[in-house]
Amino acid sequence: MPNLTTPDIATTNIEMTAVPDLIETEQRIGLRSIDPTAVFAVVGAAFGAMAFVWLLFTQFTAAGTNIGMFVVWYLVFITMIWVIGREQYDPVRARDLVARVVFWSAGLIIVVPMIAIATYTIAKGVTALTPNFFFQDQSRVGPLSPARVGGASQAIVGTLEQVAIAAIISVPLGILVAIYLNEVGGRLARVVRTIVDAMSAIPSIVAGLFIFASFILAFGGQLSGFAAGLALAVLMLPTVTRTTEVVLRLVPGGLREAGLALGATEWSTTRHVVLPTARSGIVTAVILGVARVIGETAPLLLTTLGAVSMNWSPFEGKQSALPLYVYRLFQLPQEVAIQRAWTGALVLLILVFVLFVTARIIGGRGPGHISRFRRARLAREGLA
Amino acid sequence: MQVIDPSIALEGTTPIEEERVRPVTRRTGADRAFRLTTFGAGTLTLVLMGVIGLFLLVRSWSAISAAGLSFFTTSAWQPDGGAFGIAAVLLGTFLIAFVALGFAVPLAAGGALFITDYAPSKIKTPLVWLVDLLAAVPSLIYGLWGRAYLQPKIIPISEWISTHLGFIPFLKAKPGAGFAASTFIAGVVVALMVLPICTAVMREVFSQAPAGEKEGALALGGTRWGVVRDVVLPFGRGGMVGASMLGLGRALGETIAVTLIISPTFDITRLTHPLETGGNSIASLIALRFSESSSFGISALMAAGLALFVITLLVNAVASLVVSRSRSGASTEI
Numbered sequence: 249m250p251n252l253t254t255p256d257i258a259t260t261n262i263e264m265t266a267v268p269d270l271i272e273t274e275q276r277i278g279l280r281s282i283d284p285t286a287v288f289a290v291v292g293a294a295f296g297a298m299a300f301v302w303l304l305f306t307q308f309t310a311a312g313t314n315i316g317m318f319v320v321w322y323l324v325f326i327t328m329i330w331v332i333g334r335e336q337y338d339p340v341r342a343r344d345l346v347a348r349v350v351f352w353s354a355g356l357i358i359v360v361p362m363i364a365i366a367t368y369t370i371a372k373g374v375t376a377l378t379p380n381f382f383f384q385d386q387s388r389v390g391p392l393s394p395a396r397v398g399g400a401s402q403a404i405v406g407t408l409e410q411v412a413i414a415a416i417i418s419v420p421l422g423i424l425v426a427i428y429l430n431e432v433g434g435r436l437a438r439v440v441r442t443i444v445d446a447m448s449a450i451p452s453i454v455a456g457l458f459i460f461a462s463f464i465l466a467f468g469g470q471l472s473g474f475a476a477g478l479a480l481a482v483l484m485l486p487t488v489t490r491t492t493e494v495v496l497r498l499v500p501g502g503l504r505e506a507g508l509a510l511g512a513t514e515w516s517t518t519r520h521v522v523l524p525t526a527r528s529g530i531v532t533a534v535i536l537g538v539a540r541v542i543g544e545t546a547p548l549l550l551t552t553l554g555a556v557s558m559n560w561s562p563f564e565g566k567q568s569a570l571p572l573y574v575y576r577l578f579q580l581p582q583e584v585a586i587q588r589a590w591t592g593a594l595v596l597l598i599l600v601f602v603l604f605v606t607a608r609i610i611g612g613r614g615p616g617h618i619s620r621f622r623r624a625r626l627a628r629e630g631l632a
Numbered sequence: 633m634q635v636i637d638p639s640i641a642l643e644g645t646t647p648i649e650e651e652r653v654r655p656v657t658r659r660t661g662a663d664r665a666f667r668l669t670t671f672g673a674g675t676l677t678l679v680l681m682g683v684i685g686l687f688l689l690v691r692s693w694s695a696i697s698a699a700g701l702s703f704f705t706t707s708a709w710q711p712d713g714g715a716f717g718i719a720a721v722l723l724g725t726f727l728i729a730f731v732a733l734g735f736a737v738p739l740a741a742g743g744a745l746f747i748t749d750y751a752p753s754k755i756k757t758p759l760v761w762l763v764d765l766l767a768a769v770p771s772l773i774y775g776l777w778g779r780a781y782l783q784p785k786i787i788p789i790s791e792w793i794s795t796h797l798g799f800i801p802f803l804k805a806k807p808g809a810g811f812a813a814s815t816f817i818a819g820v821v822v823a824l825m826v827l828p829i830c831t832a833v834m835r836e837v838f839s840q841a842p843a844g845e846k847e848g849a850l851a852l853g854g855t856r857w858g859v860v861r862d863v864v865l866p867f868g869r870g871g872m873v874g875a876s877m878l879g880l881g882r883a884l885g886e887t888i889a890v891t892l893i894i895s896p897t898f899d900i901t902r903l904t905h906p907l908e909t910g911g912n913s914i915a916s917l918i919a920l921r922f923s924e925s926s927s928f929g930i931s932a933l934m935a936a937g938l939a940l941f942v943i944t945l946l947v948n949a950v951a952s953l954v955v956s957r958s959r960s961g962a963s964t965e966i
Contacts, residue, residue: 347857354742424673451885543770546887
């Protein structure tokens with residue numbers, strides 16, 4: 249390949265440990281094993297840096313913000329590790345040790361936001377999480393009612409209906425497109441794949457603008473849950489398509505060929521071999537699509553404005569939705585409103601989490617996995 | 633927020649097009665219907681994409697024709713007063729995105745390398761899950777958390793930077809200016825939101841680094857850092873650029889989190905001081921102004937939306953191209 253940048257091992261100056269003088273002194277580099285002296289060095293450096301920072305910030309100067317202290321501590325910590333590494337081993341291994349510590353810190357930092365967001369949302373939201381949150385709406389809630397009065401049932405119903413509408417539109421379409429890309433193919437497939445990629449990058453607010461411009465302004469539809477569902481469908485389609493396509497690609501070609509070799513037509517091979525094999529993956533694709541849109545707020549601002557009382561019909565009149573409920577209440581000045589918003593956010597976070605874990609568990613099964621339920625049915629039919 | 637499937641970014645790229653032997657078959661009616669239906673579905677997505685652009689263009693036409701080229705140079709947004717343009721909001725959008733990338737890209741690269749080359753195999757899978765889960769958290773929750781929890785934590789840092797690094801002109805805050813609701817805080821929150829997509833794509837690219845060369849480097853006595861520096865990083869350079877651009881595309885379109893955090897300003901000098909209170913973005917402009925706009929105001933917002941649509945499409949197209957190029961040598965062997 250012309251634009252390949254693979255390094256040429258022979259000419260690249262790879263970081264190497266010093267060549268040992270004598271064969272007997274050769275020390276092996278443990279790639280996975282943990283060297284106790286190195287651990288000692290790291291722990292020691294951590295404490296040493298802490299002591300240094302304490303001296304610097306409290307004894308020598310009076311300054312000190314928490315974060316500044318932490319940054320200085322980390323820099324001193326890394327320097328100390330490097331110095332210790334140089335003293336104990338050699339410069340190359342010192343650099344290796346520093347790199348190891350830096351990458352471990354990066355890995356730790358990635359974990360932090362998820363934990364921080366989850367714990368903060370739980371702490372803030374759990375106080376007003378009562379059963380009536382799911383069964384009452386906001387129509388009887390005054391500005392002075394305590395946070396545990398009333399609920400978000402109108403928003404939950406709205407979200408369920410809107411996401412269902414989005415799924416009804418985009419799931420069949422997405423699966424069909426994925427089948428087209430992977431099973432049928434053709435000259436247009438490449439273009440379609442590129443466009444689906446591009447679609448996954450559409451800002452969610454633009455999807456809302458599009459539905460407002462088309463469904464509401466051009467075709468005279470009203471601001472409603474249905475319009476919101478349409479906007480969500482635009483956002484859900486690329487996720488469903490791409491995930492399904494990836495799953496279909498995992499179906500072994502041998503199965504298809506076996507089907508065709510037995511004289512099955514293309515359609516019946518897809519229907520009876522490919523799709524059943526990829527079933528769990530397709531379910532995962534659908535769940536991931538739902539998780540993608542369930543918390544979308546921006547398109548709802550333009551398509552259904554939200555409501556305080558229950559509106560069962562997605563086709564008539566404005567409808568609330570959980571993200572909208574949270575967004576609106578969070579901007580009110582009352583403390584109780586903000587508390588209700590956090591409860592809504594907590595419910596949303598739990599929904600996303602449950603959907604995500606379900607998708608992973610189902611998706612974790614290999615292609616062709618037969619559930620216990622299905623095995624029982626097959627046994628009844630005398631097939632297994 | 634996006635659920636990440638790294639292949640979304642990497643697709644359109646399968647380097648080896650399998651040449652399937654197509655047996656001559658007589659297709660039944662069901663087959664022809666099947667082909668036609670799926671083909672129709674494929675075409676429908678193409679049409680949908682075109683229609684999105686078309687509708688935005690049609691609806692924004694009255695605003696675009698009224699404003700002309702001044703749409704790109706005016707910074708105020710008073711459609712009914714006659715003066716409106718995206719100069720300020722476009723600048724604000726890119727500033728937030730650049731702050732976000734400044735934090736997200738190094739962290740994503742470090743995290744991705746940690747997952748591929750440093751993490752013990754036991755925690756690898758949970759980490760990948762966690763990154764995907766982070767991508768599934770709705771942008772709304774990032775916004776709430778950013779405003780309620782992160783903002784009070786960042787304000788002292790902003791103050792510290794402004795006093796101690798104030799010799800860099802754009803970091804110096806005006807005396808008396810606040811530090812809340814700034815471009816910087818919005819950028820940090822958006823950084824957390826684009827972190828998962830960047831990490832996922834980079835991890836995908838790094839994990840494709842040829843095992844033979846890595847083992848070769850180790851066999852020559854290289855340390856793990858040596859392998860990362862001389863094999864994995866050069867191999868993944870293109871992928872890192874592509875991942876950053878994908879992150880840029882996401883950061884530019886981020887709506888609700890930014891809307892919740894910034895206090896909108898159209899003043900260019902305030903915008904160019906990211907630590908000070910006040911920021912703006914196209915998406916949050918639309919979200920904030922939409923419900924109170926006249927029909928001409930909505931047309932102007934449509935024009936802003938069209939600009940955002942075109943920009944994100946361009947950024948994403950270039951990113952996909954870069955990522956796909958970088959993978960073209962994936963099958964090197966020793």
